[in-house]
C-alpha cells in the first residue's frame with residue numbers, strides 16, 4: 001500500500017511519459033530497491049556469477065543490506081552509478097551493473113557486471129546491458145575511457161565486452177590468488193572515439209522509440 005505522496009515505481013521504461021532509464025534492446029537499468037537484496041546476495045555469492053565478478057563468496061545479509069542502503073545512495077550520481085539489470089517489461093533482478101572508480105588509480109570509469117545464471121548466460125543480455133551503461137557513461141559524462149578487468153580464464157566475459165566494443169589493453173600477470181593458484185587478469189577498455197564510431201542504436205534511441213506517440217511502440 002503506497003503512502004500518500006509516494007509514487008509507484010514504473011514497472012518498465014515504456015510506461016512513463018518521458019522515461020530517463022538507460023536501456024538497451026533487451027534490458028533496462030534501474031535503481032536498487034530493498035526488495036533486491038535476496039537476489040543480489042544470491043548472485044554475489046554464486047560461483048557462476050559473484051566469484052567471476054570479484055566477490056569472495058562471503059557476503060552476508062547484513063552486509064548486503066548495508067550495501068543496498070548506503071552505496072547507491074551515497075555514490076549513485078556522484079561520479080558512480082549502480083544499477084539493477086531488469087528485462088524490458090519487468091522489475092525482476094537479473095543482474096547488476098556499475099560504472100564506478102573504486103580506488104581511483106586508473107582514470108576513467110570501471111564497468112562491473114554480473115548477470116544471474118538463472119536469466120541465462122550467452123543470450124546477449126550482458127552485451128545489451130554493457131552497451132546501455134556505455135551510452136550512459138559516454139553520453140552523460142566527460143569520461144574518455146571505460147575499462148574492466150577480469151580473470152584471464154573468464155573468456156565469456158571478455159567476449160561480451162568485446163562485442164560491446166572493448167579492446168584488450170593487456171594481461172596482468174598473477175593478479176590475484178584464487179583457490180591456491182595465482183591467476184592472471186585481463187584489462188580491457190573502450191575509448192570515447194571507439195564508442196562514437198560504433199554505429200548501433202543508442203540507449204536514447206530505444207527510449208525515444210518506446211515513448212513515441214507516432215509509433216506507439218512500447219519497447
Ligand SMILES: CC(C)(COP(=O)(O)OP(=O)(O)OC[C@H]1O[C@@H](n2cnc3c(N)ncnc32)[C@H](O)[C@@H]1OP(=O)(O)O)[C@@H](O)C(=O)NCCC(=O)NCCS
Pocket residue numbers: 048049050052053111112113114115116120121122123124125126127128148149150154155156157158159160
Ligand atoms: C560476463 C557476463 C555479464 C556476460 O553476460 P552474458 O549475458 O552471458 O553475455 P552475452 O550473451 O551478451 O555474450 C557472451 C558471449 O560469450 C560467448 N561465450 C559463452 N561461453 C563462452 C566461453 N566459455 N568462452 C568464450 N566465449 C563464450 C557467447 O557465445 C557470447 O558470444 P556470441 O554472442 O558471439 O556467441 C555473464 O556471463 C556473467 O555474469 N558472468 C559472471 C560474472 C562476470 O564474469 N562478470 C564480468 C567480470 S567484469
